[in-house]
Amino acid sequence: MTKATQAVTYELLHVDKHTGARRGIIHTPHGDWQTPMFMPVGTQATVKSVQPRELKEIGAQFILGNTYHLWLRPGDELIAAAGGLHKFMDWNGPILTDSGGFQVFSLADSRSISEKGVTFKNNIDGSTMFLSPEVAIKIQNNLGSDVIMQLDEAAPYFESFDYLKESSERSVRWAERALKAHKNKDKQALFGIVQGAGFYDLRKNSAKNLVSLDLPGYAIGGLSVGESKKEMNRVLDFTTQWLPTNKARYLMGVGAPDSLIDCVNAGIDMFDCVLPTRIARKGSLMTRFGRIVITNHKYKNDFSQLDPDLDDYASTHFTKAYLHHLFNTHELLGYNLASIHNLRFLLKLMEDMRQAIENDQMVDFRKKVLDEYGYNRPNARLF
Amino acid sequence: MTKATQAVTYELLHVDKHTGARRGIIHTPHGDWQTPMFMPVGTQATVKSVQPRELKEIGAQFILGNTYHLWLRPGDELIAAAGGLHKFMDWNGPILTDSGGFQVFSLADSRSISEKGVTFKNNIDGSTMFLSPEVAIKIQNNLGSDVIMQLDEAAPYFESFDYLKESSERSVRWAERALKAHKNKDKQALFGIVQGAGFYDLRKNSAKNLVSLDLPGYAIGGLSVGESKKEMNRVLDFTTQWLPTNKARYLMGVGAPDSLIDCVNAGIDMFDCVLPTRIARKGSLMTRFGRIVITNHKYKNDFSQLDPDLDDYASTHFTKAYLHHLFNTHELLGYNLASIHNLRFLLKLMEDMRQAIENDQMVDFRKKVLDEYGYNRPNARLF
Ligand SMILES: [Zn+2]
Ligand SMILES: [Zn+2]
Numbered sequence: 001m002t003k004a005t006q007a008v009t010y011e012l013l014h015v016d017k018h019t020g021a022r023r024g025i026i027h028t029p030h031g032d033w034q035t036p037m038f039m040p041v042g043t044q045a046t047v048k049s050v051q052p053r054e055l056k057e058i059g060a061q062f063i064l065g066n067t068y069h070l071w072l073r074p075g076d077e078l079i080a081a082a083g084g085l086h087k088f089m090d091w092n093g094p095i096l097t098d099s100g101g102f103q104v105f106s107l108a109d110s111r112s113i114s115e116k117g118v119t120f121k122n123n124i125d126g127s128t129m130f131l132s133p134e135v136a137i138k139i140q141n142n143l144g145s146d147v148i149m150q151l152d153e154a155a156p157y158f159e160s161f162d163y164l165k166e167s168s169e170r171s172v173r174w175a176e177r178a179l180k181a182h183k184n185k186d187k188q189a190l191f192g193i194v195q196g197a198g199f200y201d202l203r204k205n206s207a208k209n210l211v212s213l214d215l216p217g218y219a220i221g222g223l224s225v226g227e228s229k230k231e232m233n234r235v236l237d238f239t240t241q242w243l244p245t246n247k248a249r250y251l252m253g254v255g256a257p258d259s260l261i262d263c264v265n266a267g268i269d270m271f272d273c274v275l276p277t278r279i280a281r282k283g284s285l286m287t288r289f290g291r292i293v294i295t296n297h298k299y300k301n302d303f304s305q306l307d308p309d310l311d312d313y314a315s316t317h318f319t320k321a322y323l324h325h326l327f328n329t330h331e332l333l334g335y336n337l338a339s340i341h342n343l344r345f346l347l348k349l350m351e352d353m354r355q356a357i358e359n360d361q362m363v364d365f366r367k368k369v370l371d372e373y374g375y376n377r378p379n380a381r382l383f
Numbered sequence: 384m385t386k387a388t389q390a391v392t393y394e395l396l397h398v399d400k401h402t403g404a405r406r407g408i409i410h411t412p413h414g415d416w417q418t419p420m421f422m423p424v425g426t427q428a429t430v431k432s433v434q435p436r437e438l439k440e441i442g443a444q445f446i447l448g449n450t451y452h453l454w455l456r457p458g459d460e461l462i463a464a465a466g467g468l469h470k471f472m473d474w475n476g477p478i479l480t481d482s483g484g485f486q487v488f489s490l491a492d493s494r495s496i497s498e499k500g501v502t503f504k505n506n507i508d509g510s511t512m513f514l515s516p517e518v519a520i521k522i523q524n525n526l527g528s529d530v531i532m533q534l535d536e537a538a539p540y541f542e543s544f545d546y547l548k549e550s551s552e553r554s555v556r557w558a559e560r561a562l563k564a565h566k567n568k569d570k571q572a573l574f575g576i577v578q579g580a581g582f583y584d585l586r587k588n589s590a591k592n593l594v595s596l597d598l599p600g601y602a603i604g605g606l607s608v609g610e611s612k613k614e615m616n617r618v619l620d621f622t623t624q625w626l627p628t629n630k631a632r633y634l635m636g637v638g639a640p641d642s643l644i645d646c647v648n649a650g651i652d653m654f655d656c657v658l659p660t661r662i663a664r665k666g667s668l669m670t671r672f673g674r675i676v677i678t679n680h681k682y683k684n685d686f687s688q689l690d691p692d693l694d695d696y697a698s699t700h701f702t703k704a705y706l707h708h709l710f711n712t713h714e715l716l717g718y719n720l721a722s723i724h725n726l727r728f729l730l731k732l733m734e735d736m737r738q739a740i741e742n743d744q745m746v747d748f749r750k751k752v753l754d755e756y757g758y759n760r761p762n763a764r765l766f
Contacts, residue, residue, distance in 0.1 A: 045708065049715035074708045078684055082704060090700045301461055317473045321465060325457045332432035335715055
């Protein structure tokens with residue numbers, strides 16, 4: 001496999017002088033996009049309560065789709081018949097889909113895992129299904145996403161060394177099978193997933209074996225699953241050194257502002273998380289000066305802007321009092337506006353981070369954001 | 384009171400040669416707008432699941448707010464403190480608010496009505512409240528809507544003549560009290576409401592007495608409450624003759640395509656109804672060729688446009704199959720797209736009607752729309 005046949009390539013522009021933060025461009029069949037980036041999650045072919053044109057408006061680049069959910073409803077073959085996921089959901093930017101493995105391990109019942117794959121009962125109608133490295137690729141080939149992910153085992157972080165060694169080595173074998181099954185290499189890029197929990201040797205072996213496959217990008221898996229932020233940073237620090245600098249690096253499930261900054265400083269390029277939209281639907285708003293829980297009655301007659309200098313439609317057209325009213329009366333518009341706002345907050349944070357990297361200011365940037373956001377305040381409401 | 388002090392004036396442009404359909408302009412403190420018009424309903428300071436900018440985009444002119452709901456939450460005084468309802472909900476077009484009476488009669492408990500007003504327990508926290516002609520005006524003065532409505536009694540259609548005579552005469556006295564209480568005549572126009580159910584003499588007296596008050600507009604009340612369409616048309620036919628041709632005429636609660644056309648032909652200028660947004664949230668879509676229930680499984684892989692020649696965002700960017708998927712998975716975006724679509728359908732119907740009136744073609748227009756929509760098909764799914 002040569003570079004010319006790879007659907008997605010990463011171009012490193014600059015590394016911050018004082019951290020590992022990378023400023024880059026990711027070239028895809030749906031355009032060239034700026035990293036580091038945050039990818040809004042569109043689980044079921046829709047970023048919940050937000051229109052595709054609104055995602056464009058707030059500066060979304062990649063969005064994410066969940067293979068497990070799309071496989072069940074409406075089905076990957078129906079999406080293929082629709083002309084692919086981009087066309088089905090009207091998103092002309094790039095899409096990354098996961099392998100479905102994470103949901104099989106977190107949502108499905110009666111799992112049994114073997115070298116061949118995973119048998120499980122799905123959470124919609126309870127029927128028995130089988131997911132393997134080959135099935136995960138076949139589904140994602142049908143979806144037509146720009147970046148597709150290998151099936152891996154979402155193993156618990158605090159398992160035994162022996163279990164995690166067996167699991168992470170199997171994940172590498174599954175990457176090889178995925179690569180072999182992948183039919184559409186010129187239009188879809190297969191990323192491998194480095195596993196090994198908190199063990200240096202397992203991460204090193206996993207990374208080295210995957211890198212030998214010369215995949216167009218690598219995710220670091222098994223993090224942001226309950227371990228401490230410090231522990232996550234420790235693992236990132238010793239894992240990224242084994243990854244090539246000319247390939248994109250993706251970390252799943254990170255969406256808290258402090259973690260995004262720390263992980264960028266550790267050299268990660270791509271992130272996704274349901275956090276901004278999930279907490280939005282509960283009335284929690286990310287703002288420059290910390291989290292606002294808009295359902296709190298103290299906002300009833302607060303006619304100030306959500307975020308003093310944010311530029312999204314919600315923040316510039318509506319007051320805290322209006323949002324409070326929408327949530328108080330369970331009006332659907334509240335979920336839409338809060339979701340737009342939180343996504344824009346994170347997308348803007350990434351824009352600012354890209355600027356900071358270009359200026360070698362990530363150390364100062366981190367301090368400024370965390371100070372303003374209130375990470376240093378006692379009892380600050382974070383995430 | 385002279386014309387110069389009236390906040391809203393109606394300008395008659397043309398009457399269809401073969402029907403009573405009127406083409407006009409309504410001048411308001413928030414711009415000049417085209418009649419006949421359909422007004423989307425924004426009950427709680429939001430048209431459910433639709434953004435104000437989306438309402439602009441689909442050609443909404445007036446929107447409606449419900450005084451009863453806004454009085455309870457967030458409260459009219461809070462809205463006044465916010466700078467009025469326009470600013471609170473970010474709507475810079477005109478707003479019409481009702482008097483609150485309809486909701487008191489349909490939602491509240493333990494009503495008792497007297498000459499003074501209505502005492503009732505509200506449906507949110509059960510506390511006892513009192514609504515009078517003066518209170519209804521005070522609330523609407525706080526809301527700052529362009530058109531405000533007098534309090535009337537929403538009497539059942541099939542009551543006795545004696546009851547309806549007493550009720551409709553009291554409504555006229557309430558209009559006089561409302562006019563006296565109205566503090567803001569240069570910015571807000573008070574419309575009276577003609578009552579009298581199906582009785583010619585009651586309607587005539589109600590209309591004549593209200594017209595003597597020289598109000599800037601008149602609603603025809605007590606219709607679209609369960610009587611037949613034929614009966615409604617009969618009442619409109621003999622009621623509009625008593626109304627001045629230089630004042631706007633408003634009919635509440637009509638949103639079915641055939642009824643809108645018939646009522647325009649009877650000389651009505653303004654309509655509102657929750658129908659398009661309410662059925663949208665159930666997955667019912669109005670299209671040129673009839674109602675589509677998008678939750679029906681036959682749309683699962685129907686990749687055609689919702690409505691072959693409609694121009695709204697939902698119809699031009701998404702397929703029936705995608706809408707089916709959104710409703711099947713209970714995704715919030717479905718409610719937004721379906722609501723935009725149905726509102727645009729009715730707003731476009733009114734645009735086409737205005738064109739037909741200008742060309743004296745309302746008879747042909749009615750036949751064409753009803754034929755295509757399927758009103759003449761046996762077992763057609765209508766409204
Ligand atoms: Zn409150
Ligand atoms: Zn179905």
